[in-house]
Amino acid sequence: MTLAIFLVVFAVIALLVILSVSRSLRQRDADLPGIEVIDVEAFRNLVNPAENEYLHRRLPAAEFRRVQRERLRAAAAYMRVAGRNATVLVAIGQAALAAGDEKTAEAARQLVDSALLLRRNTTFVLMRINLAIAWPTLGPSAAPVLSGYERLNHSAMLLGRLQNPAVPVRIASLS
Amino acid sequence: MLQAHSFLWNYLWVAPNLFLLLLSVFLWKRGFVRVFPGFLAFAILSSLGEIAAFLADIIPSVSPDNFWRVIWAGLLVESLLKFVVIGEIFSRVFRPYPSIARTGGTLVSGFGVLLVLLAAIVAGLAKGDSVVHIVATAHLLEQTVFIIESGLIVFLFLFAAYFHLSWDRLSFGILLGLGISSCEHLATWAIIANISPSEHVRTLIAFLNMAAYHVAVLVWIYYLAFPGKPPKGKPPKGKPPKEPTIRLPETDLAVWNREVERLLHQ
Numbered sequence: 039m040t041l042a043i044f045l046v047v048f049a050v051i052a053l054l055v056i057l058s059v060s061r062s063l064r065q066r067d068a069d070l071p072g073i074e075v076i077d078v079e080a081f082r083n084l085v086n087p088a089e090n091e092y093l094h095r096r097l098p099a100a101e102f103r104r105v106q107r108e109r110l111r112a113a114a115a116y117m118r119v120a121g122r123n124a125t126v127l128v129a130i131g132q133a134a135l136a137a138g139d140e141k142t143a144e145a146a147r148q149l150v151d152s153a154l155l156l157r158r159n160t161t162f163v164l165m166r167i168n169l170a171i172a173w174p175t176l177g178p179s180a181a182p183v184l185s186g187y188e189r190l191n192h193s194a195m196l197l198g199r200l201q202n203p204a205v206p207v208r209i210a211s212l213s
Numbered sequence: 214m215l216q217a218h219s220f221l222w223n224y225l226w227v228a229p230n231l232f233l234l235l236l237s238v239f240l241w242k243r244g245f246v247r248v249f250p251g252f253l254a255f256a257i258l259s260s261l262g263e264i265a266a267f268l269a270d271i272i273p274s275v276s277p278d279n280f281w282r283v284i285w286a287g288l289l290v291e292s293l294l295k296f297v298v299i300g301e302i303f304s305r306v307f308r309p310y311p312s313i314a315r316t317g318g319t320l321v322s323g324f325g326v327l328l329v330l331l332a333a334i335v336a337g338l339a340k341g342d343s344v345v346h347i348v349a350t351a352h353l354l355e356q357t358v359f360i361i362e363s364g365l366i367v368f369l370f371l372f373a374a375y376f377h378l379s380w381d382r383l384s385f386g387i388l389l390g391l392g393i394s395s396c397e398h399l400a401t402w403a404i405i406a407n408i409s410p411s412e413h414v415r416t417l418i419a420f421l422n423m424a425a426y427h428v429a430v431l432v433w434i435y436y437l438a439f440p441g442k443p444p445k446g447k448p449p450k451g452k453p454p455k456e457p458t459i460r461l462p463e464t465d466l467a468v469w470n471r472e473v474e475r476l477l478h479q
Contacts, residue, residue: 041338045360045403052367053396059370060389063380128377155312157376 073126074119081116084109107171114167121160127153217416218271225423226267229430230260236434245437251301252387255294256433262287281347288351292358298391299365302384306373317372324368325361332360342409352406359399366392386436390429397425 083089094102131150135143214221237256240246246253262283269275269283303321307314336357341349366388373380401418404410410418 039408041335042403042407045335045356045407046400048360049363049396049400049403052363052399053393055367056370056389056392056396059374060385062374063385125377132377132379151310151312154310154376158313158316161375 071122071126073123076116076119076123081113084113084116110167110171114164114171117160117164117167121157121164124153124157124160128157215417215420217419222420222423223267225420225427227264229423229427230263230267232434233260233430234264236430236438239438249298249301249305249383249387251294251297255291255298258294259287259291262291278347281345281351284351285347285354288354288358292354292362295358295362295391295395296365298387299362299369302388303369305384306369306378306380310376310378313376320372321365321368325365328361328364331364332357335360339406340409342406349406352402355398356402356406359395359402363392363395363399366395382436382441386432389436390432393432394425394429398422 090106093105097105128150131146131153134146135150216222233256237253237260240249240253240256266280266283266287269280275283303317307317336353339353339356342352343349369388370392401422405415405418
């Protein structure tokens with residue numbers, strides 16, 4: 039009896055998940071949030087292993103754990119924003135994929151790929167950050183996210199330039 | 214009306230399978246076999262299997278043992294093909310995105326193994342609803358297959374939603390129909406295999422199962438036989454390409470530009 043109840047509940051939840059995800063798939067472009075600004079430098083400081091090491095040496099153990107938890111919570115907030123931004127860029131890239139212009143479509147493909155990679159990496163790093171909040175001495179590795187963010191920047195700029203050449207894009211003059 | 218072998222019973226048993234068979238012929242003629250060979254095989258073989266089971270049920274010369282052998286054979290083929298269809302949808306949805314295709318493949322394999330273990334444990338704990346071995350094991354197999362199938366379908370939906378992936382109409386329709394049907398069947402087979410309900414309740418459950426399958430077939434007809442609107446931004450034939458509907462806003466471009474400059478100067 040208990041087993042049957044467990045399986046029926048599982049089936050009902052599964053059906054609700056399928057129906058709600060299907061519904062959200064139909065209308066998700068309408069409620070797409072905007073891109074939020076991320077201070078990469080501040081984030082880089084928060085997850086810098088040298089900085090962690092310095093704090094570890096200078097602060098008493100209990101104080102270090104408290105400070106480190108605060109820093110990790112801030113880093114997690116950055117990660118969540120980066121993940122949300124990646125989602126927005128996936129949607130932007132996918133909308134641009136159908137463009138007739140081959141260069142724009144290629145740039146869109148690159149953007150989607152980089153954004154998905156960033157989304158995946160932010161998920162993994164968030165897991166590690168949450169683990170590190172429990173054991174502050176572990177310290178998260180954010181290198182894949184930072185490199186992903188740089189790649190994403192490049193792809194977003196390229197797509198933006200192809201979609202809207204009138205907007206001055208300074209990356210071109212730098213390279 | 215809600216009795217075995219009533220008109221509604223016969224309609225719900227036969228009609229969805231005839232519809233699915235007709236849909237298969239229609240899709241075959243449109244070259245669907247190159248796009249979704251697994252689904253087409255599933256549609257043809259499972260509808261033929263169900264029609265064979267119906268005939269075995271109404272022909273008096275077919276013994277109960279032979280009827281259950283037909284059910285078993287259909288169940289094995291159908292279960293195998295359903296997993297082929299899920300694999301087909303998975304590769305169609307994730308193949309265009311190499312950055313997450315491998316992660317997705319690893320996760321879906323791992324999750325699949327967990328589901329198989331869970332289904333095996335649940336099958337081991339089940340009491341069985343019949344003293345006739347072939348009947349009880351068929352019900353347990355149904356329960357096991359639907360645990361794995363519905364789990365995998367939910368996983369695919371959640372994974373795609375998490376990454377905000379766009380689905381093509383065909384893949385979405387196939388998986389939605391399969392998902393609705395598998396969740397309903399899981400609930401009902403769990404009741405049959407574990408509670409041993411009365412004959413009347415079993416008949417009602419059979420109606421529910423057939424009705425859910427009918428809904429799934431209608432979902433497949435809607436998504437596969439009727440073409441949807443062209444994707445956003447895709448120009449109609451002969452017209453110049455339109456601009457994408459979602460553009461990267463200029464203000465956001467400036468933000469990205471600033472970040473890129475900062476990173477370039479480090």
